[in-house]
Amino acid sequence: MDKYVSALMSKMTLDEKIGQLNLPTSSDFTTGQASNSDIAKKIAEGKVGGLFNIKSVAKIREVQKIAVEKSRLKIPLIFGMDVIHGYETVFPIPLGLSCSWDMQEVGHSARIAATEAGADGICWAFSPMVDIARDPRWGRIAEGSGEDPYLGSQIARAMVRGYQQDLSDNTDIMACVKHFALYGAAEAGRDYNTTDMSYSRMFNEYLPPYRAAVDAGVGSVMASFNDVNGIPATANKFLQTDVLRTRWGFKGFDVTDYTGINEMVAHGLGDLQTVSALALRAGIDMDMVGEGFLTTLKISLQQGKVTKAEIDTACRRVLEAKYKLGLFANPYKYCDERRAATEIFTADNRTAARKIAADCFVLLKNQGNVLPLKRAGTIALIGPLADNKVNMTGTWSVAADPSKSVSLWQGLKDVAGDGVKIMYSQGSNLDADSLFEQRAEMFGKILHQDPRPAADMISEALNVAAGADVIVVALGESAEMTGESSSRSNIEIPQVQQDLLKALLKTGKPVVLVLFTGRPLAIKWENDEVPAILNVWFGGTEAGHAIADVLFGDTNPSGKLTTTWPQNVGQVPLYYNHMNTGRPLPEGAWFQKFRSNYLDVSNDPVYPFGYGLSYTHFTYSDLTLSDSALKGNQQLTVTVTVTNDGSKDGREVVQLYTRQLVGSITRPVKELKGFQKIALKAGESRQVTFNITPQDLKFYNNELKYDWEPGDFVIMVGGNSRDVLPAKINWAR
Ligand code: BGC
DSSP, X not given: OHHHHHHHHHHOOHHHHHHHTEEOBOSSSOOSSOOOOOHHHHHHTTOOSEEESOOOHHHHHHHHHIIIIIXXXXXXXXXXXXXXXXXXXXXXXXXXHHTTXXXXXXXXXXXXXXXXXHHTTOOEEOOOBOOXXXXXXXXXXXXSXXXXXXXXXXXXXXXXXXXXXXXXSTTOOEEEEEEXXXXXXXXXXXXXXXXXXXXXXXXXXXXXHHHHHHHTTOSEEEXXXXXXXXXXXXXXXXXXXXXXXXXXXXXXXXXOOTTTTTHHHHHTSXXXXXXXXXXXXXXXXXXXXXXXXXXXXXXXXXXXXXXXXHHHHHHHHHHHHHHHTTTTTOTTTTOOHHHHHHSSSOHHHHHHHHHHHHTTOEEEEEGGGOOSOOSSEEEEEESTTTTOSTTXXXXXXXXXXXXXXXXXXXXXXXXXXXXEEEEXXXXXXXXXXXXXXXXXXXXXXXXXXXXXXXXXXXXXXXXXHHTOSEEEEEEEOOGGGSSTTOOOSOOSOOHHHHHHHHHHHHTOSOEEEEEEOSSOOOOHHHHHHOSEEEEOOOOOTTHHHHHHHHHTTSSXXXXXXXXXXXXXXXXXXXXXXXXXXXXXXXXXXXXXXXXXXXSSSOSOOSBOTTOOBOSSOEEEEEEEESOSEEETTOOEEEEEEEEEOSSSOEEEEEEEEEEESSOSSOOOSOEEEEEEEEEEOTTOEEEEEEEEOGGGGOEEOTTOOEEOOOEEEEEEEESSSSSEEEEEEEEEO
């Protein structure tokens, strides 16, 4: 590769080298504010390194042809896309996917996405998004894997391996881990907002998933929009070079986010020429959309503001990516019409999407075993998300045709069987907010507002409910209320829908709330009042079938939350792995004077991290440690007996947490250090074993030294982060 790229670069002019650093957007989708013009002309002039937001083999082949036939050096383009949770076959939103805690399924979803995208001309996915997020106000919490660095790292690794096992194959595409870094820590959960963070928190809690992606060999990294401790990530040499390359040994290329360079003008770092030079010098290789590199690097070189070596390095990294993808050997490697016709949105892929989706849903409550539904009698299916296809694919499913996804109504009809009668009524709009129509317009008008007064819609729903044995009500957020630029300061179910739910509860009939959401919602009232709640995120192409599979008990729910669900927005950020404070509230207490708490709400979440019910029941017993005192590099073996003491087969996520009781810096009250998803038949017991070594106890201290400290530890095992069995151990140096 080195020889090939060096030989090519020796023929390149400065303009051609700078051209390789330019990544314009095509116009098949809109994923940002700005756009690019004269793309074909620029490609022919060697001023483009890659293109994104373009879909189909035919179009990609046509553009690639310009690059390899009309440009002087015939350098192929790299084609990117936001392939985030599937391509045309859409899987649950990433936050949902993380709730499966099933690394095989997570990896499999990425594998299918890569196969489909690769069959359609795409060789580069802007995924995985691994930003740790603890603030549900932030709409992009939907795109990540929740609040935990350990689980987030496992998922980052599984995703990268799923996309790019072997890049010599055209079913593998290059992954791009994003958004580097700390995008999920935006102040107040407002998108694109400032982040400011201690280095120990950064390294212990936020950076591990990016690092895991790098260790898994991710081919590219995308810089984030936000500033980090005063320097926008795009110009942050500490992040893009010192951490990414020097500390972690990243060898791929580093791309900005959409106009990330230009936005540093608004951040207040200078004009376009200045910020472009800052980005290059920080370690950025490719400029998405903004053309700051294209239009200013030459003059910056003449003025001594950047060096030839810096431009060469960036150019080399982009060319190396193309080499690794095999595009020099065959620029049309991913342009195979036959594959495009046979490998996308296949029955097999949809079957996988259905199964994976069902494993991501989280049963939040099931009082009196309202669920699973019986295959007899009449179901009233009510709610604005019940007969809705377009919302099922959630945020970032640009390649999908949402009209091909399965609505809940359709899913229920397909799965219920002949003995069940299903009656439907919309019951309410998604939101009554006047801005709603405007937002819908921006997102392609996929939301239909029913013009009838809310009271009329409710009374129609009550008429339908009157004839039913059970009410299934599909409520929550619309896909547009989640994802990029969709922060919310109120994280409750919109009022019009709550009004509907209240009216339905008054009927006294059993109510099952099927909750669609892209974030943890504040549903304390719903949890108190509604007998059964199944959280289904946005389940993707096969959402309707998968939800029906779980509602009727064909699949026993096994998803567990990967974020803490607060009682109200005022508790945010609320996460399980917090520090203890010097005045902690005693467990079980609500308010005590001079303790760390609120006057008007307890410190507890509605649902803790790791929580999720099943149609069966698991008990934990006999937590045993191989030793109560260990020394140095010995290994601790932790065993626990898990029993399925319910009447159905099921799967359980067994979670292991540790706590370091005394440290040189304050340490979290709990940290996830291991988990296993096991299947147990009704009545079956199994001993589950975890091994821990001092390697697992390491953390970054305030000097960023990564080591473990001897002393007392509590080892905890349970089915969620709150309900655990504890055992103590002393670990000496
Ligand atoms: C988003 C990225 C995305 C990019 C390209 C940006 O607005 O932040 O996540 O990959 O657009 O569409």
